[in-house]
Amino acid sequence: GHKMYSYEMLVEMSDYLLTKTKIRPIIGIICGSGMGSYWKDGSLAETITDAEKIPYEEIPNFPVSTVEGHHGRLVFGRLGDVPVVAMQGRFHYYEGYPLWKCCLPIRVMKLLGIKTLIATNAAGGLNPNYKIGDLMIVNDHINMMGFAGNNPLHGPNDERFGPRFPPMNKAYNYEYRQIAKKVAKELKLDNIVKEGVYTCLGGPNFETVAELRMLKMVGVDAVGMSTVHEVITARHCDIKVFGLSLITNECITNYDADTEANHEEVLDVGRMRQELLREYIARLVSEFAKIERTK
Numbered sequence: 042g043h044k045m046y047s048y049e050m051l052v053e054m055s056d057y058l059l060t061k062t063k064i065r066p067i068i069g070i071i072c073g074s075g076m077g078s079y080w081k082d083g084s085l086a087e088t089i090t091d092a093e094k095i096p097y098e099e100i101p102n103f104p105v106s107t108v109e110g111h112h113g114r115l116v117f118g119r120l121g122d123v124p125v126v127a128m129q130g131r132f133h134y135y136e137g138y139p140l141w142k143c144c145l146p147i148r149v150m151k152l153l154g155i156k157t158l159i160a161t162n163a164a165g166g167l168n169p170n171y172k173i174g175d176l177m178i179v180n181d182h183i184n185m186m187g188f189a190g191n192n193p194l195h196g197p198n199d200e201r202f203g204p205r206f207p208p209m210n211k212a213y214n215y216e217y218r219q220i221a222k223k224v225a226k227e228l229k230l231d232n233i234v235k236e237g238v239y240t241c242l243g244g245p246n247f248e249t250v251a252e253l254r255m256l257k258m259v260g261v262d263a264v265g266m267s268t269v270h271e272v273i274t275a276r277h278c279d280i281k282v283f284g285l286s287l288i289t290n291e292c293i294t295n296y297d298a299d300t301e302a303n304h305e306e307v308l309d310v311g312r313m314r315q316e317l318l319r320e321y322i323a324r325l326v327s328e329f330a331k332i333e334r335t336k
């Protein structure tokens with residue numbers, strides 16, 4: 042595939058977008074399954090007002106989504122009075138994109154001026170206390186793909202984005218997580234809102250029982266195929282991060298389970314929770330923008 046894009050190529054994309062919309066977003070939202078990446082009507086991305094939708098294929102050199110149901114477009118507009126940009130459809134490593142290409146939209150959103158990234162995803166619940174339909178506030182991640190050296194920052198570093206060796210011990214903003222728990226209580230969601238550790242596997246296959254047992258032993262609460270590399274890229278260029286997983290199935294950790302993980306149930310749970318997610322995320326956008334304005 043194409044060698045890594047230069048800073049100038051990313052500026053070309055953000056400049057193109059700045060001519061196509063008058064919105065100057067301060068918060069970027071990555072919509073996972075259930076957030077409008079699949080079901081469009083009624084999803085969060087569809088509740089953005091003054092919406093200007095720009096399909097990925099219209100943006101010079103931007104990647105295009107290939108996952109069944111992921112409609113690829115950037116949605117610029119407002120949530121409440123907050124200018125935002127939402128990614129309807131994200132890029133996954135299993136589609137064949139290198140991680141730097143999956144994360145390219147994060148750098149473009151940085152160049153558009155976002156200060157905060159809300160990354161949502163669907164994930165398998167590994168923590169036995171999690172139920173299908175729960176939301177997990179991500180308080181940390183384990184970069185399983187990075188353990189093998191597969192990292193979006195692999196290769197030459199461009200200091201214009203960030204440092205060669207970025208720290209990751211404060212990747213998931215503490216203040217945002219406190220706000221998210223407060224809002225969960227206010228919305229009477231605290232019985233389904235959890236907090237835990239997320240990990241990303243390359244996919245596209247779901248995990249084996251032995252793999253899930255290993256991940257459970259090392260402290261993983263939810264398993265997915267995204268988000269970790271996007272968060273690393275966001276932290277590298279000093280974007281504040283909030284991560285949220287929708288638990289769409291219970292990880293199968295024994296051999297006599299009569300079910301198998303499947304994509305359909307992921308989409309179905311996403312559909313079931315999109316109204317709640319829409320309300321919750323809209324509140325978080327408003328609260329996060331409020332505290333950032335005080336800085």
Ligand SMILES: Nc1nc2ncn(CCNC(CO)CO)c2c(=O)[nH]1
Nearest residue numbers: 163164165264265266289302304307
């Ligand atoms: N056990 C398990 N359950 C899950 N539910 C959603 N995802 C996130 C991956 N989603 C894929 C396939 O649905 C589409 O991006 C996962 C996962 O990776 N593992």
